[in-house]
Structure formats: C-alpha cells, structure tokens
Amino acid sequence: MDMVFDAVSWVLISGGVFFMVVGAIGLVRMPDVYTRLHAAGMTDTMGAGLILMGLCFQGGGFPVVVRLVLIWLFLLFTSPIGTHALARAALSGGVEPYRTTPPQGS
Amino acid sequence: MRALGLGVILFGFWLALSGHYTPLLLSLGVGSTVLVVYLATRMDVVDHEGIPLHIGGRFWVYFPWLLKEIFVANVHVARIILSPGLPIHPLLVHYRSSQKTDLGRAIYANSITLTPGTITMSVDGQDLEIHSLTWVDVDGREEDEMDRRVTWVEQGA
Amino acid sequence: MMFAVAAAGILVSMVLAMVRALLGPTVYDRVLAVNAFGTKTVLLIAVLGYLAGRPEFMDLCLVYALINFIGTIAVLKFFEYGDLGRARSTTEAE
Numbered sequence: 001m002d003m004v005f006d007a008v009s010w011v012l013i014s015g016g017v018f019f020m021v022v023g024a025i026g027l028v029r030m031p032d033v034y035t036r037l038h039a040a041g042m043t044d045t046m047g048a049g050l051i052l053m054g055l056c057f058q059g060g061g062f063p064v065v066v067r068l069v070l071i072w073l074f075l076l077f078t079s080p081i082g083t084h085a086l087a088r089a090a091l092s093g094g095v096e097p098y099r100t101t102p103p104q105g106s
Numbered sequence: 107m108r109a110l111g112l113g114v115i116l117f118g119f120w121l122a123l124s125g126h127y128t129p130l131l132l133s134l135g136v137g138s139t140v141l142v143v144y145l146a147t148r149m150d151v152v153d154h155e156g157i158p159l160h161i162g163g164r165f166w167v168y169f170p171w172l173l174k175e176i177f178v179a180n181v182h183v184a185r186i187i188l189s190p191g192l193p194i195h196p197l198l199v200h201y202r203s204s205q206k207t208d209l210g211r212a213i214y215a216n217s218i219t220l221t222p223g224t225i226t227m228s229v230d231g232q233d234l235e236i237h238s239l240t241w242v243d244v245d246g247r248e249e250d251e252m253d254r255r256v257t258w259v260e261q262g263a
Numbered sequence: 264m265m266f267a268v269a270a271a272g273i274l275v276s277m278v279l280a281m282v283r284a285l286l287g288p289t290v291y292d293r294v295l296a297v298n299a300f301g302t303k304t305v306l307l308i309a310v311l312g313y314l315a316g317r318p319e320f321m322d323l324c325l326v327y328a329l330i331n332f333i334g335t336i337a338v339l340k341f342f343e344y345g346d347l348g349r350a351r352s353t354t355e356a357e
Contacts, residue, residue, distance in 0.1 A: 021279070022187055024276035024279035027279060029192060030192075030194070034225065034227075042187075043302055043303065046180040049176075051269070058313060064318045067325055074328050076220070078328075084216075085336055091227060092343060093290075
C-alpha cells in the first residue's frame with residue numbers, strides 16, 4: 001500500500017514540476033504581459049496543485065496534510081485576484097495588448 | 107448568525123493549525139477568534155458577500171467540475187507553449203454574464219481567470235472583457251456552460 | 264532522493280522566472296515574474312521541508328504565500344494610484 005501511495009505521489013509531483021517548468025518557459029517565450037499572465041496562471045493552478053497533492057500522498061500526519069490543503073486553497077483563491085489586478089494595472093498603465101496579423105502560419 | 111458561522115470556521119481553522127490542546131492555549135484560541143470576529147464586524151465585512159454561507163453545498167458540486175476544466179485548459183496551454191512556432195492569436199472578447207449578484211459575477215470572473223488561456227480583464231456590471239490566448243479558447247462552449255453552472259451555484263442551496 | 268529532483272526542477276523554473284524579471288521590459292512584467300517567483304518559492308519550501316524531514320516548514324509556506332499575495336497587491340496598488348492607503352470607493356465616505 002505504501003508503494004502505491006509512493007508511486008502516485010511521484011507521478012503527481014513530476015507532473016507538477018513539468019507544468020511548472022513549462023509555465024516558466026512560457027513566461028520567457030510569450031510576447032507581452034497579457035500573454036505571459038496565461039503562462040504564469042499555469043504555474044499557480046496545475047504546478048502548485050499537483051505538487052501539493054503529491055506531497056499529501058507522502059503523508060506526514062494530519063497537521064501537515066491540513067497545511068498543504070490550506071496552501072493549495074489559498075493559492076487557488078488568490079491567483080486569479082492577483083492576475084486580474086495585474087491585467088487591470090497594466091491596462092490602465094497603457095500597455096497595449098500584443099496582436100498577431102490573423103493568418104499567421106500554423 | 108453569519109458572525110457565529112465565521113467564528114465556528116475560524117476556530118476550526120485554529121484547531122487544525124495549532125496541534126496543542128491544553129486549556130491555556132485553547133482559551134487563547136477562543137480569545138483570538140472572538141477578537142477577529144469583533145474586528146470583522148466592525149469592518150462591516152460580515153455580510154452575504156464576505157461570508158457566503160448561503161451558497162452552501164452547491165459550490166462543492168461546482169468545484170470538481172472547475173478543477174476538471176482547469177486541467178483540460180492547462181494541457182491545452184502547455185501544448186501551445188511547447189510548440190516551436192508559438193501559435194498564439196491573442197484577442198479581446200466581450201461577454202455578457204447571466205448572474206444576478208456581484209458574488210456570482212466574482213465567482214464567474216475568477217473561474218474564467220483560473221482556467222489558463224482566458225483572463226478576465228475588466229468587469230462592468232454584466233459585461234466582462236476577456237483576454238484570450240487563441241481563437242479556440244473563447245469559442246463559447248466552455249464559457250456558456252461555466253456561466254450556467256455559476257448561475258446555478260449563485261441561487262444557493 | 265526524488266525530493267531533490269523535484270527541488271531541482273522548481274529551481275530551474277525559478278531561474279526562468281528570474282530571467283523574465285531581469286528582461287522586463289515593462290514594470291508589470293517584473294511584478295508578474297516576482298509573483299510567479301514567490302509562488303515557486305512557496306512550493307520549494309514545501310519540498311525542502313520533506314527533503315529535510317521537518318514538517319514545520321509548512322507553516323513557513325503558509326505565511327510566505329500570504330506575504331507574497333499581499334506584497335503583489337500592494338505593489339500593484341501603488342503603481343495604479345501612487346498611494347497605498349486609499350481605496351477608491353471610500354474616499355468620499357470619510
């Protein structure tokens with residue numbers, strides 16, 4: 001049973017790290033603030049969610065799991081507020097959204 | 107009534123985080139709970155928006171569906187980021203939400219922002235302005251279903 | 264051992280976020296990068312807590328997540344209004 005928990009936990013943590021690194025790559029690759037927000041949102045939702053869920057499966061007792069769940073809920077509730085505040089601040093700060101000319105390859 | 111609910115939630119929170127159950131610490135916990143509830147009442151945030159107890163169980167029906175949507179959208183955006191050509195076509199879309207209350211709109215707007223690929227840029231009454239990463243993200247199917255579900259949550263149990 | 268690998272992966276993404284924070288170009292890019300960096304720090308502390316076998320680290324995570332959020336909001340509010348103490352809706356009521 002411990003083996004199963006361990007395996008599930010590692011799959012979740014690897015997935016979380018994968019999404020986190022991809023989100024960070026997006027943060028560097030994307031052309032402007034607004035598109036970068038999408039990439040950063042990935043880190044906050046999937047990256048954090050999967051890693052924290054994976055850590056839950058590692059056990060450590062009730063108090064630790066409660067804290068992990070609370071961190072997860074907190075990140076989930078604050079991430080959109082931060083994103084929205086940033087988008088609004090950038091918009092009122094006069095940053096023009098990047099646009100592609102419609103038929104742009106792919 | 108809502109203040110009492112807030113107090114119970116806060117004290118439960120305190121119990122879960124503390125881990126020490128001696129009489130002295132418990133009484134300190136009760137004291138801090140009472141103080142926070144008093145301050146919250148004084149700040150005038152203990153209302154149906156600050157402590158939305160009336161939504162009750164419906165939120166927990168909506169929540170798993172939201173998590174599933176977040177997962178699907180994440181895989182989609184990850185694929186865009188990793189593809190060599192970076193096939194993005196950012197655009198702004200106007201949307202009209204069907205929620206009646208500010209609380210419902212807040213849930214809807216935040217749900218849209220939480221799913222990667224779409225971000226709520228501004229909320230003005232029922233009108234939302236959404237920034238989307240590609241054309242596909244705002245084809246309307248997910249947004250309409252999310253809109254319906256949030257309206258259902260808002261009506262309360 | 265896998266905890267060390269996970270920590271290394273998180274560190275890599277932190278470096279990438281740092282690259283964005285240094286490149287800019289607008290101040291909002293930097294705030295966004297620092298916010299993402301903070302989220303990654305929270306997770307790094309959590310993983311390190313398991314790596315070192317010290318569950319007390321979870322409390323640090325919780326506090327760090329709170330400070331990170333409030334810090335981001337405070338900085339953004341400062342850029343938007345040039346003031347930390349004023350809320351738009353209450354200026355007339357006072």
